[in-house]
Amino acid sequence: MPKPSPARPSLVGELDAAVREVEPRIVAIRHHLHRYPELSNREFRTAELIARHLRELDIEVRERIAHTGVLGILRGRRPGPVVAVRADMDALPVTEETDLPYRSTERAIVDGQEVGVMHACGHDVHMAVALGLATVLAPRRDRLAGTVLFVFQPCEEGAPAGETGGAWLMLNEGVFDEIRPSAIFGLHTDSEMPVGTVGYTPGPTNASSDNFRIRLVGRSAHAAWPHLGVDPIVMGAQAVLALQTIRSRTLSPYEPSVISVTKFHGGVRDNIGPDEVVLEGTVRLFDEAVRDRVEQRFHEILDGIARAAGGQYELEYIRRNPVNVNDEALLARMMPSLEAAVGRENVHQKLPWMAAEDFGWFAREVPALFLHLGTLAPGTTSGNHHTPTFRADDSAIAVGMRLLGRMVVDYVEQA
Ligand SMILES: [Zn+2]
Ligand SMILES: [Zn+2]
Structure with missing residues (x-):
């Protein structure tokens, strides 16, 4: 030099x-x-x-x-x-x-x-x-x-x-x-x-920052006869827990990451099963390849939950900062x-x-x-x-x- x-x-x-x-x-x-x-x-x-x-x-x-x-x-x-x-x-x-x-x-x-x-x-x-x-x-x-x-x-x-x-x-x-x-x-x-x-x-x-917005669509029913509808609240609850398995069961324990569901909206009163819920949140991680894998797992998990319930899902997965x-x-x-x-x-x-x-x-x-x-x-x-x-x-x-x-x-x- x-x-x-x-x-x-x-x-x-x-x-x-x-x-x-x-x-x-x-x-x-x-x-x-x-x-x-x-x-x-x-x-x-x-x-x-x-x-x-x-x-x-x-x-x-x-x-x-x-x-x-x-x-x-x-x-x-x-x-x-x-x-x-x-x-x-x-x-x-x-x-x-x-x-x-x-x-x-x-x-x-x-x-x-x-x-x-x-x-x-x-x-x-x-x-x-x-x-x-x-x-x-x-x-x-x-x-x-x-x-x-x-x-x-x-x-x-x-x-x-x-x-x-x-x-x-x-x-x-x-x-x-x-x-x-x-x-x-x-x-x-x-x-x-x-x-x-x-x-x-x-x-x-x-970390990178991604945002997600999930719409889980079921079918409304009287809360006393839930078997006549498809309950998106239960689908949403399953989704919140299942998404955490991406971090604990899909990614390496050596791979730092966070998946946080920060909004869970649905329903209007105690005796009506709603027809949809919306979940939102953020994903933070440190490797671009891991990012692709996480987005893919979101789809697989939501698809499985929606199919099992007889409902549907929509996912907007928005990549913000690298x-x-x-x-x-x-x-x-x-x-x-x-x-x-x-x-x-x-x-x-x-x-x-x-x-x-x-x-x-x-x-x-x-x-x-x-x-x-x-x-x-x-x-x-x-x-x-x-x-x-x-x-x-x-x-x-x-x-x-x-x-x-x-x-x-x-x-x-x-x-
Ligand atoms: Zn700041
Ligand atoms: Zn700053």
Whole structure:
């Protein structure tokens, strides 16, 4: 690996001081983003703020990718590879219950219901880190090798009904067609890890997520003469239990997976057997081949139950996010950068998350590394992600900037 020549000293040496210098301004931006969160595919003011900030840094900007996505292109003046940094932009329909001075009081209508809106997954921190890194690198582009793409991605949490969005749509709209990166980095806040620590998982790091909707059709009957009908409640009960045997009897015990039935709807009163029930739920796993097998077993099991009862079934099995896979060679290559940025004792291997992450779409396109950024400050508590008491400490933002900064600079200089 060629080292940068002494005539052009590496940017690495000045990253820490540069991060300290921009930190107050970036924390203020984070507070603004947190105070004014926007839901998936509705990140209009968020996108405006990002594009304005990037333009002020004299970074090329492409807007309205996948509705509200923003791409910043920072071209270094030295030859080198292209590397992308991704930050997701959307908030969640959660009503904030923290005592933070910059807590959200925003509200929105979702499915006809008024709800609070909150950055309850820490995406405001992800955006602040990426904007901060752009703020650090842009004035130093004379000495920057290669090109850094800042990918601000909307709609990570899932599109509203009837819409598409997120990483998949950004790729579909050609976000990497103009300039293709040879690696992509992403961070996720982790409310269980202390500030200053970083977590990584080799290989699959987030489960895939699929949704299913099952309609079991029987025939209505008086509840006192159930033999005159076909009872879909019994079919549904059998289905809930039988679907669990996919995990326990079809898949290897070494294959982590979850099948959860989360809705079971049917019937109107106690003395009428209904004519149908609807079950919905989610499947999470870590291997695309296993995914095919699970969907096939759903059909076989439901077909068996429906036939035995004399009823019918319909299955919608919707594949949402793919497995998010960390590139093991890239991880090995970047490990010294992780350790240099936060200290070897603060880099921890983690179990993969059963929660999905649509960064997995990017990881299918280019070698990817997706890391966990500790956001729990000493002496504080945080609710879990997606809950009203979730909080990510400001001090994690500088850690994120140092971490991604070190990774990006090492990557482009060592190519
Ligand atoms: Zn989330
Ligand atoms: Zn998230």
